[in-house]
Amino acid sequence: MTLLEVKKVLNATCVTQHCLDARVVETACGADLMSDVLSHDKEKAVLLTGLIHPQVIRTASMIDIVCVVFVRDKIPGQDIIDLAEINNIPVLCTKYPLYESCGLLYKAGLGVISSE
């Protein structure tokens, strides 16, 4: 799924410069605890979180998260946006809560576990 599709599914707003590019995500991780995020071992993931803190971006950069989505209409401060720009991580904001955001992306086919 492209970031543009993620943005559409979540009816999200992009708060960083580099958003509508060709990067692709294959799975998602929804968590507010950064150690839970660090234990996520799949690649090409989008991180969905309700935590607004610069450490979200630092954590994301450690495991090469492709894109960060702040849920529940939370808007990150400029310090977080600047850090995301430096780390080349697009940041989206959506009004949906974490559970619904994850559900919407899963329903749209992101990270769906094959039944085979």
Add this chain to the structure above:
Amino acid sequence: MTKELITITPDLTVRQAKELMRTKEISGVPVIDQDQELVGIISVADIFRAMEGDNLDAKVAEIMTKNPVCLSEYDTVGQALSAYRQYKYHRFPVIDDHKKLVGILTAGDIVARLSQLLKIDQVEDNTEKKGPVNFTTHNIEYPIPGNNFERAGEAAGTIKRIMTNLGMNPSVIRSAAVAAYEAEMNVVIHASQGLLTAEITPEAVTITVTDTGPGINDISQAMKPGYSTATDEIRKMGFGAGMGLPNIKKSADEFSIESSPQGTILVIKILAK
């Protein structure tokens, strides 16, 4: 370039264009005719000029920039960069051979592509090579100030950057980054000060983190996923989930921990498989 285009026609009023740009949160929009051919472009600056002249009910055709500078869909990123340097515009319409609009290229698009070329593609390239990495030993020493969340993650970030530049395997880099970051956070959260050292060789990465106390009361408890002594304040910042040491152990090939009230010594070894 962005292919999901928002366009207007020249017969709309400036007021309508202004409203569209406000609701879509865009700072410029291409103007196309009934044949989808590009005839102009209108920017926030054009809108402001119309507002100053009390001209909001004029047609877009009257105030738009006619015959805007365009890029061809066959132009390279290098040619696009030259256009940015020459004209200093924020966006360029991209047209096909029939002058039909096929996209918009912004500076953000170019930065993203260059990032892919310089960073992401480089990592993928290294993944494919998987050959022996040749370099001499790199030693890193990084002080970690306790309770300083502004700088937390810098040491781990440094290790990750150096390993990436050395062309090491991405999965090894990831394991080292996670282990170093968790260890660094433990010092920031629990200790008054600490030191992270790392020895990076083509065969392995050894990260040693020491601090000056107060030490871990019960190491076997601390190793249990979910066990945490962090305060509510720390948890509000997304840490103290009780996954730090378990995450480090999971990332490491070899792991040892010693602790006393005088301090804790953590040694993490990750093999460069």
